[in-house]
Amino acid sequence: xxxELCPCHQAGQSNKPYHECCQPFxxxxxxxxxxxxxxxxxxxxxxxxxxxxxxxxxxxxxxxDMTAEGLAIGSYPSWLGLSVESSNNQGNSGEVxxxxxxxxSSTIDAIYEKSQFMRLEGKWYYTTGEQFNVKLPKRNETCVxxxxxxxxxxxxxxx
Numbered sequence: 713x714x715x716e717l718c719p720c721h722q723a724g725q726s727n728k729p730y731h732e733c734c735q736p737f738x739x740x741x742x743x744x745x746x747x748x749x750x751x752x753x754x755x756x757x758x759x760x761x762x763x764x765x766x767x768x769x770x771x772x773x774x775x776x777d778m779t780a781e782g783l784a785i786g787s788y789p790s791w792l793g794l795s796v797e798s799s800n801n802q803g804n805s806g807e808v809x810x811x812x813x814x815x816x817s818s819t820i821d822a823i824y825e826k827s828q829f830m831r832l833e834g835k836w837y838y839t840t841g842e843q844f845n846v847k848l849p850k851r852n853e854t855c856v857x858x859x860x861x862x863x864x865x866x867x868x869x870x871x
Contacts, residue, residue, distance in 0.1 A: 719759040720752035721794055721858055730756070738762045743836070744769075747806030747829035748799035750836040755812055759791045771830055771837035789814035792857040792867055804831040811846060813856035818871050820856070822846040 718733035734756035736742040737749075744750035750769060757765040763780035770778060792813040799808045805828070812823040824846040828839045848863075849856060855866035 718756060719791060719794070720756045730760075734760075738765045743834070745836075746799070747801050747827075747836055748796060748808050750829060750838065751796070751799075751808040751810060751827055752794065754838060755791075755794045755810075758788075758812070761788070769837055771832075771839045774839045787816075789816040792820065793855075795856070795858075801829070801831075805829065806831075806836070811856075813867075815867065815870065820848060820867055820871055822856070 715729035715731060718728050718730040718735075720734050734753045737744055737753040738757060738760065744753055754766060754769055757763070757769075761784070763783040766783060767775065767778055767780050792815055794813070795811045797809040797811070800806060807826055807828050809826040810824075812825075814821060814823075824844040825841040826844070827841040829836050830839050831837070848868075851864035851868065852862050855861050855863045855868075857867050859866050
């Protein structure tokens with residue numbers, strides 16, 4: 713049986729197993745070294761329902777009353793894929809613009825966000841994000857789930 717692939721689809725490493733990619737972050741065995749690595753590990757944490765990790769990597773000054781227990785309440789979408797549009801960092805701050813595609817009931821949508829990150833004492837944290845409207849891919853464009861198929865032949869056919 714082949715190992716489970718990581719949901720983050722790390723650029724150039726789409727076949728990397730979860731246990732070699734984001735799981736060491738989720739287990740506290742490693743720290744992300746860039747804002748993009750943190751954002752990808754947070755996406756994987758949403759997919760894997762690693763809510764404690766999401767709280768721990770959210771900057772305390774921006775966390776509000778967020779708790780792992782609160783995040784665990786409710787229904788969750790089926791996460792389809794992640795694409796990173798841009799990523800940069802200078803010193804102790806950085807930003808990542810991404811689309812996190814999901815399906816719930818009968819719709820496909822995405823969190824399209826420019827996220828802000830801050831490094832404190834060597835550890836990166838998510839702080840805030842600016843949300844944008846997203847457009848679904850056209851029928852013949854590559855599917856959001858990164859299957860390599862056309863959208864019309866893959867996820868579009870599921871809604």
